[in-house]
């Protein structure tokens with residue numbers, strides 16, 4: 001007698017095509033014998049409209065905390081300020097740091113320009129520009145903070161290498177834009193090199209994201225696992241999924257320490273909602289990742305092989321339907337029926353899936369950080385001024401020069417405009433004014449406060465400050481463009 005308890009999971013049917021693809025997915029899971037105890041929560045548009053700006057009822061978190069496994073259909077994020085994306089919130093509050101997005105082509109059964117493609121994109125999920133810290137600072141200038149942390153980066157890079165090891169992948173590629181963002185993306189690249197050294201059997205490469213993205217779109221077969229900061233991963237996983245044949249063909253796992261959420265990579269596709277047209281494959285593949293995660297590899301394998309056989313048999317939803325390739329154009333429900341009919345069968349030409357001996361649950365541990373010596377070596381004071389003349393702004397600011405701190409540079413949108421600026425440089429009302437110590441003497445934060453008080457008394461408007469530090473003698477800030 002089987003005494004093993006079913007695994008508890010939480011599901012949400014979401015918005016748009018969500019309920020249809022969730023129904024199809026759950027019918028297939030049940031027919032395949034997935035051993036699940038399902039709790040349902042409501043999320044999305046209806047909840048936003050009830051005034052919950054996060055799109056989820058407070059009590060729904062209790063279910064998630066209990067089951068720690070979430071199968072989520074896409075939701076519609078309302079446009080406009082005040083509403084927060086539930087997807088981003090869930091990933092961040094539950095610490096789901098790794099977003100795993102396999103993008104595979106199914107040639108010759110699904111039309112694609114890239115028959116050999118089998119790429120897994122591992123996207124950092126918690127930080128970067130998705131920290132959601134944005135401010136309007138002046139009439140003209142808005143800011144979004146890009147935060148990249150060492151622990152966040154170490155976790156995702158190590159996850160990518162551990163994933164490659166567990167799934168027998170040969171190469172891990174990293175995309176960043178560290179030729180421009182030398183500190184944030186620079187850290188991501190540096191940690192990739194450091195941690196990569198611990199995996200001598202895995203090939204490693206780094207591309208600047210622009211040429212990397214071009215190569216991925218042109219020759220995806222040359223890539224294996226790709227690890228990226230959040231924004232690049234978000235954009236490029238859609239590109240990668242779409243060029244396999246349809247964005248509707250890719251699932252996604254969001255993995256944290258003790259929590260996981262599984263979904264399709266696409267959105268709620270409101271234009272085809274309620275029409276029994278949507279391809280349920282993305283959510284189904286997310287659910288298959290979930291089954292592997294909870295230790296039901298046999299059921300995962302059974303469903304994925306039946307699904308591959310369904311594609312091989314030309315049973316296609318509208319998004320992948322092609323007269324010369326497909327045998328039937330099926331609705332969402334009928335596609336699910338076609339998969340159910342094939343449970344127990346294997347693909348004949350595509351490679352059958354085997355998840356035995358594979359567990360996606362590797363533990364990521366961080367090495368303790370070494371102590372560093374941090375020294376205050378100046379301050380950037382951001383000023384709002386509609387007077388577009390850097391020379392006269394410098395003169396007004398120099399009144400505040402003290403024995404400790406002295407104006408050394410002014411930039412506008414990062415480009416040096418004083419001293420020795422170019423008259424051609426276009427200036428907004430947002431000025432970054434760098435004050436450095438007068439001599440090699442030590443400064444402290446009280447000196448910064450004295451400086452700010454003095455600037456304030458000149459009637460200039462300070463909109464924010466950013467301390468300049470050295471860490472073990474290395475500058476923790478960048479030079480200006482043109483400096």
Ligand code: NAD
Pocket residue numbers: 017073074075076077078087247248263264265266267268269270271272277278279280281282319
């Ligand atoms: P989308 O992914 O919903 O749709 C993009 C295109 O792909 C559309 O042409 C759509 O018809 C098609 N498509 C998507 N899924 C499909 C499927 N399963 N079968 C067949 N065709 C499919 O992107 P969008 O239109 O930019 O966004 C719609 C809404 O979804 C927005 O409110 C957005 O915020 C939300 N969204 C949610 C998630 C999520 O919940 N994880 C992710 C992305 C977007």
